[in-house]
Amino acid sequence: LVNGRLDNRVEWCDRGFQYGDGVFTTLPIRSGRPILLGRHVARLERDCGRLGIPFDYSDEVVAEALELCRHQPNGILKIQVTRGPGGRGYRPPEAPRPTRVLSTHNCPDYDPGLWLSGVAVRMCVNRLGCNTALAGIKHMNRLEQILARAEWGADTVHEGLMLDQNGLLIEGTMSNVFLVRGGRLMTPRLDRCGVAGIMRSLIMETARQEGIAIEERAISAAELPTAEEIFLTNSTIGIWPVSRLESACLPVGPLTARLLDLLDARLEEGR
């Protein structure tokens, strides 16, 4: 759906195609329901606001999302919002007409065992650039993630972790990362780069409600080997325990297992 109409093409002069000038979000559809749609739409609004894209089509997006989910009751919903058509040059149009694109996709065919036994993760060579103005936003400038994801082809590695230019741990190419040590949760602060995922904030919220200590802070790559448990989060995946990081093996630990249960219960209730 392009601006509410069934279409599979966009204008060539759309600033999304010219400059990656837009934002997006991806969420699962279960039994015809787009999971946590409200949070995803709120994030689109927030991200558009930070880029100065005047987006006030949230009601349309929700209606179109529900309509699409009727036709694909299980799968993935992707929503993109760009600054819309524009002339040549970086200067944003004075009165932008944002473009919204909603699409549904089949679920990737991951082995269901990964959620129980954990995934294998590598350290990426490609690093993330720092820019406070873009940090946290799920924008459409994704060459850093593409170069990192192109580093490996083997299906035996499921995700790669990325550092920033200073060697701080930030996130996976398509996920956020949490570490457990001494019963405490920690996750990288994302004030200089990275994407602040919806699942990340849901896990942080859940931890706080359950009285689990959670710290959002600068984490150096050197701290990774000291973690007792590591897990990844992503809206379409939920929680993936990490059972291997490069050559090191990790257990699927008790706190990860508890959060998996809490998340299941929470999504069941539709919160």
Next chain:
Amino acid sequence: LVNGRLDNRVEWCDRGFQYGDGVFTTLPIRSGRPILLGRHVARLERDCGRLGIPFDYSDEVVAEALELCRHQPNGILKIQVTRGPGGRGYRPPEAPRPTRVLSTHNCPDYDPGLWLSGVAVRMCVNRLGCNTALAGIKHMNRLEQILARAEWGADTVHEGLMLDQNGLLIEGTMSNVFLVRGGRLMTPRLDRCGVAGIMRSLIMETARQEGIAIEERAISAAELPTAEEIFLTNSTIGIWPVSRLESACLPVGPLTARLLDLLDARLEEGR
């Protein structure tokens, strides 16, 4: 022209629209001739190579460019190459089918006096993130430039200079920058961020041929006030002398004037 066919739309699933996964270049058309087309096509090839986009349509691009220039004998030619259609997810397709888009545009209506009396330049608040893997490439991830260009609206300011995260001077939002001091030219090294412009390399080449000392190095913002002359370069503009930087006035100095003449002669000869 989209892949050689007259069209003004692209597939929504094109990775250019999904992730800004592509490169571009922009050049002037004078009397039906695309100026320095060979250099621009070579740069597209080089940039595609660095991103792992298998692009071997240079002959088609040249033929299509010449065809378009017949219909717009004076103006701007823009060429984009993306990784082409793809599925959801950052991982590049195993056998990408790159998309090429060529378009012509009217020249921006800049006051011709700017080339003689110089332009007014501001310092941008937005900074450039550093990433050696992307540095120098004219790729389609341009949110940093967009945010910087959105900092001012007034037509009395013609360009903004950008620093990197460490306070080093890098470039303008749409141009490269040169400083003159003691008869010597200098321009920022672009190994950590920035776009290595075709006009920048032509000026460096010309300076070397003319025996003008030229240094490519790290330049801190603090060096700007010590510059005797400053000028900007861009393929569609050529050389713009800077006559005002924030509140400071600068002369259009002798070395800038000499390079303007040398460039005119050189482009006249079509080299």
